[in-house]
Amino acid sequence: MPDAQAGASTPGRPAPGLVLGFDFGSRRIGVAAGDTLTRGARPLGVVAARAGEPDWPALERYLRDWGPRLLVVGVPYNMDGTPGALTDAAQGFAAELGRRAGLPVISVDERLSSREAADILRAKRRSGERGRRVRHGDVDAAAACVLLEQWLRGAAAPNE
Numbered sequence: 001m002p003d004a005q006a007g008a009s010t011p012g013r014p015a016p017g018l019v020l021g022f023d024f025g026s027r028r029i030g031v032a033a034g035d036t037l038t039r040g041a042r043p044l045g046v047v048a049a050r051a052g053e054p055d056w057p058a059l060e061r062y063l064r065d066w067g068p069r070l071l072v073v074g075v076p077y078n079m080d081g082t083p084g085a086l087t088d089a090a091q092g093f094a095a096e097l098g099r100r101a102g103l104p105v106i107s108v109d110e111r112l113s114s115r116e117a118a119d120i121l122r123a124k125r126r127s128g129e130r131g132r133r134v135r136h137g138d139v140d141a142a143a144a145c146v147l148l149e150q151w152l153r154g155a156a157a158p159n160e
Contacts, residue, residue: 017069020044020062021148022097023110023140024073024090026052030140031062034072034148041148043141052089056100063101071103074110074147110147 016037023030027049034041044066047058073094076084091107098105 018066019070019072019148019152020066020068021072021144021151022074022093023144023147024075024086024093025049025140026086026089028140029054029059029093030142030144031059032141032144032148033066033068034145034152036152039149039152041145041152043145046140054093059097060100063103068101068103071097071101071105072148072151073097073105073107074144075107076110106151108147108151110143 017035019034019036021032021034021041023032029047029049031044031047032041033044044062047062048055071094073090075090075094076086078084094105094107
């Protein structure tokens, strides 16, 4: 899927605003919100999926409640860069999400985002910053945050 930029004020850079990030999975979809001005992101939660079919009403509530300008969807690839088992499904999800939202969607390589998210959450648990154990849904939402932050650092960088 080609990358698209909404209202870019400079070629390759999005206009300032809120962006939602999604970590697609066949059982859960992590959701995070970020801002192109602050380049920060935070996990929002997870949306259930059954047999790879997302809970579209729940996703549409996030879209309605947060009013993003742009959507970022993680697409999983194998470590060697070849398509993985969920690559096609994630790309299909990204296309349908963009169609339903009427917004541009940027697809990003999400390799290792879930591992990085789990490591971050475990470190917070060990330090006492996080009180409860790490659940799968926590990792999915944190992975959406990780991939969104990675995109924000790259796409929202100062003018070169």
